Amino acid sequence: MKLPVRPMSLAIIIPVYNHGKQIGEVVRKARQLNFPIFVIDDGSTDTTSEVLKTLDGITVLRHSENQGKGAALLTGFKAAEAQGHDWAVSLDGDGQHQPEDAENLLQAVQNSERCLVIGRRQGMEENANVPWTSRSGRGFSNFWVWAAGGPLLADSQSGFRLYPLPEALHLDVQARRYQFEVEILVKARQQGLAVKEVPIRVVYQPKGVRVSHFQPWLDFRRNSVTFSVLIWKRIFRALRR
Numbered sequence: 001m002k003l004p005v006r007p008m009s010l011a012i013i014i015p016v017y018n019h020g021k022q023i024g025e026v027v028r029k030a031r032q033l034n035f036p037i038f039v040i041d042d043g044s045t046d047t048t049s050e051v052l053k054t055l056d057g058i059t060v061l062r063h064s065e066n067q068g069k070g071a072a073l074l075t076g077f078k079a080a081e082a083q084g085h086d087w088a089v090s091l092d093g094d095g096q097h098q099p100e101d102a103e104n105l106l107q108a109v110q111n112s113e114r115c116l117v118i119g120r121r122q123g124m125e126e127n128a129n130v131p132w133t134s135r136s137g138r139g140f141s142n143f144w145v146w147a148a149g150g151p152l153l154a155d156s157q158s159g160f161r162l163y164p165l166p167e168a169l170h171l172d173v174q175a176r177r178y179q180f181e182v183e184i185l186v187k188a189r190q191q192g193l194a195v196k197e198v199p200i201r202v203v204y205q206p207k208g209v210r211v212s213h214f215q216p217w218l219d220f221r222r223n224s225v226t227f228s229v230l231i232w233k234r235i236f237r238a239l240r241r
Contacts, residue, residue: 008087008109011080012037012102015072016093020047023093027055030091030099038079039093040072069159070173070180081165088168092159101200105162108196114167116188118153119160119200141182141223148230150186151195157181160200167193178219179226186230 012035016023023039030037037058041048043066052060061075073090080088089105091097097119105117138157145156159181171187173180188195 008106009085010035010087010089010106011076011083011085012099013073013076013080013088013090014039014093015042015069015076015090016040016044016048017042017066017069017072018044018046018048019093019095020044020051022095023048024051024055026091026093026095026097026099027052027058031057033099033102035089036080036083036085038076040076042066042068042072068175068177068180070178071176073180074169074176077163077165077169081169086165088163088165090159090161090163096203097160098201098203101160102162104198104200105160108198109162113194114164115194115196116164116168116185117162118155118185118195118197119158120153120155120197121158121160121202122199123202137220144223144227144231145182145185148186148227149234150182150189150230153185153195153197155197156185158200164193174229175222175226177222179222182223183226183230 012030012033014023014026014030014037016039019026027037027039039052039058039060041052041060041062043063049062052058059079061079063072063075076090077088089102091099091102101119105119108117109115138155141156142153146152150156168184171184171191171193173184173187175183185195
């Protein structure tokens, strides 16, 4: 599949950690978009590295140890920007996203507009394979992104996004794990970068097949710390006015 030609130089960024069983198919589908692909192996200890060696037409970047999804995204953003790309589509390496839905993200950009576009996952409430942590965590995240001064969104945790480069690299996001994806939404709105949402499909494999590295209580604590810092900074700025 070839997406419509647009006045942008775009790269596909796929952070991956221990998704050796899924990453091959994800890359094969993403290659149909005919954009450069950067896969960031964030210190995988399974077969991911071996699988990536068998795939042609991609750039593989590897962290010697796991640094977190945010760190992997930043590595991909920097590599894409260094090669002259000014947009990046990120999608997860676990197979939950349909790469061809990138067209929905691109169509949200009007003319020379610079914005961040979120793929709003559809049907999560009806899908029995969606874990409770994803359902409840999405609502929790949506509220606190808004409370921290970010946009009011329906799916602030979606990893399928269109990022404008170099803006995304200059938002001073501090988080380096999953929290990166919510902090950047707050920083984007604070710095006047528009954030949009468009619908996308999502595929959740049954429990036992699905590979997830989300740790409910640890990541809840990390999220709470991130949101607390953002909210206090928002209050401090308001008091200084």
